[in-house]
Amino acid sequence: MVTIEEALRSIQDQKISLKSESKPLNEALGYALSTNTTAPFDVPEFDNSAMDGYALCGLYQEYRLVGEVAAGDSKEVSLQDGEAVRIFTGAKVPQNTTAVMMQEKTSAKDKTLLLDEMPKTGQNIRKKGGQLTEGQAVFEKRHVLNPPSLALMGSLGLSQLDVFSKPQVNIITTGNELVKPGEPKTEGQIYESNSYAISGALQQFGFQHHQKTQIQDDFEATKAGIKTALDSCDVLIISGGISVGDYDFVKQSLEENGVNELFYKVFQKPGKPLYFGRKGNQFVFALPGNPASSLTCFYVYVLPLLQKLSGYENVGLTTYQFPIKHGYENRFGRPSFLKAAIVEGKVEILDGQGSSMIQSMAKGNALAFVDDGEVLKEGDLVRCKLI
Incomplete structure (x- = not known):
């Protein structure tokens, strides 16, 4: 088992090879530039x-x-x-x-x-050249293109931009009990939701999944599903099947497919049974099956790697400090990422902190980090990641 800091350092320290491509201006939002950009003429070109x-x-x-x-x-x-x-x-x-x-x-x-x-x-x-003069630096390599960036690039007459490619992502969900939303289910079955959370989180930060597959809790099926997914992705995200139950076959299946474990289990709540591995230039995250755990691990660990693979200089959710609205004591026995809401500049720790409880996460807008055994009184500052 590793600490949160050790897990994040392991991700940060991975050696990667960035790929680049040319994207049309209207498709370049959220991409990082792979070259420096200079003004080809004065802006404005005339008074x-x-x-x-x-x-x-x-x-x-x-x-x-x-x-x-x-x-x-x-x-x-x-x-x-x-x-x-x-x-x-x-x-x-x-x-x-x-x-x-x-x-x-x-x-x-x-x-x-x-x-x-x-x-x-x-x-x-x-005045002519009041904004930019010919040859002046506009953006440096690794600048992430936002809407104003696209407007400026367009004003320079640039229809194609050299950017770092984004990683190809595949998603696998596991579980005999899972049924797709909209299909009939029987006693003991539940509707599958994690893939929609992960897919939505990918889109939220400008990424897309290439394939999304659901497989049963069977060793051969799991091994075959992972092999197929690894044939067409840079990053594989697996939800479920990574704990130590009799029907958790993901870890063994990853080993059988030649994935090298970089860490397994993080001293945290939620999301303790988190796996991170590598095969050549491919990366694998096996996330816990509980919905809140799965999504929390995506925000804290998966997102920084996706951004690193996309050429971003600054990766991960930015951490802010907010005064807590009420007293709180972390009695979970582990450092915790807690579902929280930032309202009028103050953070409130929400009810429903269970790993399976997604409703409180849906109503919140932040993950508040409270260390193991930490006791907070009203007004104390809490580190929060806005989600």
């Missing part, structure tokens, strides 16, 4: 208006109106002293423009423009 209004030449309160410039106009316009043109947001300002006055502070009649106040040199003009 342009920051709002709808009037481009002015000189600093006066009365001007002669001589035309109009719309966004996208390519014609060259040049102003003379005392002249103004109607201009729209994003339009290239004419040569000799001193300032742009917003339309709300003007009045126009016939060919005369009157201002409510004196303009200031350069006001409301977005």
Whole structure:
């Protein structure tokens, strides 16, 4: 058995080979860049208006109106002293423009423009290169692309981005008692739910599963199912069958398939019977079958490896500290990740901490870490992972 810190260090220390690919801009959300990016031109490429209004030449309160410039106009316009043109947001300002006055502070009649106040040199003009200059660094390698990143890349005219590939993930659930939702079940059977939790958690953080398979609690079936899954994935996630019961065949089946155990069992609650192994460049997590245990282990251990394999620099859920709303004592005999809710800046440990209880996890938004035997009083800070 290992500690939580030892388990996380084992995952962090794994040597990996990152793969890269080219992704279309509209499919690159959540990917990490595999190369540095520099600006191919100035942004903006030309001086342009920051709002709808009037481009002015000189600093006066009365001007002669001589035309109009719309966004996208390519014609060259040049102003003379005392002249103004109607201009729209994003339009290239004419040569000799001193300032742009917003339309709300003007009045126009016939060919005369009157201002409510004196303009200031350069006001409301977005200057060429004001955001980026040609050759300037935009993003460094390993930057994870978020929606603003995609907008910036698009503004640079980049339709294809070089990114690190994300790992191919397969999911296996085990259990004779499991029935797919929507199908009839008999006495003693339950509806299978863990694969939906794991699949949803993958999607939550920008990953997808390639295959999802359910197998019976049978040694040969388990061994064959693992062999098939390993033929087409970088990471295999197994739910159930990893404890020490008479029908728990996962650990032996992994050994038979050449998977090297890196750790088995973690001194924690929930999720003590957690397995992590490796076969070449493939990784295997065997998660406990209890729903809350399975999902907790995904958040704490599986997610950091998936992100590491995707080229992320910062991996795992970020830990924050919040004051606890009430007193609490950890009497579970192990360091615990507790289902919790952060409300108005305070953390509340929820009822229903059993490994099989998923309802409290569904209503919460965090995992609160409380050490073995730790006694907390109201207002004490608690480390929390937001989920």
